[in-house]
Amino acid sequence: MLADKALELIRELDRTKDGQMPAFNEDTIRIVLEEMNTLFEQNQRDVNATVAGDVRYFSGVHLRHAALERNRRCLLAYLYNRLERVRDMRWEFGSILPADIRANMCEPEIIWFNKYNKNLASYMRSLGEGTGLDLTQDIKPPKNLYIEVRCLQDYGEFEIEEGDTVVLQKNTTHYLPMAQCQHLIRQGILEHVE
Template identity: 60%
Template sequence: MFASRAVELIKDLQRSDTMPPFNEDGIRQVLDEMKALYEENHRDVNATVAGSADHFNAVHLRHSALERSKRCLLAYLFTRLKCLRDMRWDFGSILPSEIRFYLCEPEVICMLISVKLEVQWFQAYSKSLGMYMHSIGRQGLDLTQNLQPPKSLYIEVRCLEDYGEIETDDGDFLVLRKNSTHFLPRGQAEPLIRQGILEHIS
């Protein structure tokens, strides 16, 4: 069936709770099918111009399949970009390594969008968001903090890995060692919690 592989790409995204690895093989299969449909249409249109109108319905059907495949590819890529946008707010400007591994860097993604789309888009979005946050007020405002209204300004956290020394907002220095517990300002602890360095002890 025409465009079935393109529809399968969308279904794969819907089945996954997190962003799955970029399906480069699936994209290439869809592009190969689109190229074959285009070439068949080109051949039939030339035959129609030469005097035979028998191919009109086939051309129309293949053109509809091409449009459907194109919409599915764009929906697939757009959905992944929305997921990356949400991750920027959750994890900050540095994505966890397991997420970065899933980003695409193929030579060609599709006819409309090319080289390193997801990586470049995330970097550009992160830069724009960072510039906007720095432009708010005199010292800037980190909009990624306190996405939920805080119940208290300080929280107790446990360190999940050896991280090293940090300076707190009040000028003290703390050494974050694995399994150590600390009482930190919520705004300073939340980015480290999102990165998996700390866990909130409720």
């Protein structure tokens, strides 16, 4: 059936939700583009025939045109939804993505991610009358300046702003300034205990 390959792409995205990034499916995209080329050429031929006065091909032109539009929609939706995921990952993972996710992105997506990173950073710097404001901080309203955290994995030395360093070892608990350990909590290295 027409446009089935394009639907495969959509199905693939639909199956992988919640922060998964399926590998960029360049092969299928190429097949879809080839299908579109063929459809377009056939349409051109039939349109020429129609213009020449043979109107019986007209219904076929409509049918192929619908398939072309469907293919286009699937391809654009595939790219757009992937980009949306890349954008969400900036907020969830931080400015550096894990290597296995990066490996599943195509070159333009990586460039886009870096640009988005840069734009976001310069926007955050421009906030607060020149002092800058980290929008990725304080996703939930903070209640205390210091919080108790437990390490979930070995992280190594961690320097806090006052100049002290703490060694974040697995299963140790610490009392740290919230502003500085939030990102580690979001990334699953620390756990907030109460």
